[in-house]
Amino acid sequence: MNTHIHCKLILASSSPYRAAQLNQLQLRFQCLSPDIDEQPTPGETAETIAHRLSIEKAKAVAKHAPEAVVIGSDQTAELDNAILGKPGSPQKAIxxxxxxxxxxxxxxxxxxxYQEATDTLYSKVVSTHVKFRTLTSQQINNYIREEQPLDCAGSFKCEGLGIALFEEISSSDPSALIGLPLIALTSALNSFGIDPLLTNNAS
Structure with missing residues (x-):
């Protein structure tokens, strides 16, 4: 882990999707990848995994920057009570x-x-229900070939062509589906005294 810290806001992630989302809030931040074991524990549900890992990611990075506010996030997907992971290959994505x-x-x-210096923690899980269209084999094959969503849980990128896979999306925070719930994040940042509408966090 690169521990040269120069920001008071850190995104505990190496995901380019989450970084692009956080850029929407026009805040100065640094990205550091957390070094944690992301394997689920026996009996964990998809929701509890997302909750636990987001906290663990934030706390792992906060050890290297106790004064900083560290953002951790994790996403899981569930279909018929089974957890969907990142496919990793075109065949699994299909x-x-x-x-x-x-x-x-x-x-x-x-x-x-999480801010280690004050031992202050904010955590939340946002659920999003996605109804998929009835897809043909040709549609699925064409989509996987076009966007290569192999590092995405559920095998799609909703910020791209993946939106065409869906019939309906239901969520209190539509941005959550990409990987970082910006509405919830803004509320959390406000609780730490960081308001995207009032400051660019440059100091």
Whole structure:
């Protein structure tokens, strides 16, 4: 881990998707990848995994920057009581989308903000229900070939062509589906005295 800290706001992630989302709030921040074991523990649900890992990610990075406010986030997906992971290969991505076709998948996006110096923690899990269209094999194959969503839980990128896979999305925070719930994050930042509407966090 690169521990050269020069920001008071840190995103505990190496995800380019989450970094791009956080850039929407026009805040100065630094990205540091947390070094944690992301394997689920026996009996954990998709929701509890997202909650636990978002906190663990934030706390792992906060050890290297106790004065900073660290943002941790994690996302899991659940279909028919089974957890959907990142496919990692085109074949697995195809199988995931075949399983999701015509069904509703629930995504759980956990967010945690932690400042070690004050031992202050904010955490929340936002759920998003996604109803997939009934997809043909050709549609699925074309989509996987076009966007290569192999590092995404559920095998899609909703900020791109993946939005065409869906019939309906239901959530209190639509940005959560990409990986970082910006509405919940803004509320959390406000509780730490950081208001994106009033400051660019440059000091």
């Amino acid at each position: 199988r995931q989308l075949q399983a999701c076709s015509g069904k509703t998948v629930t995504f759980y996006t956990g967010i945690a903000l």
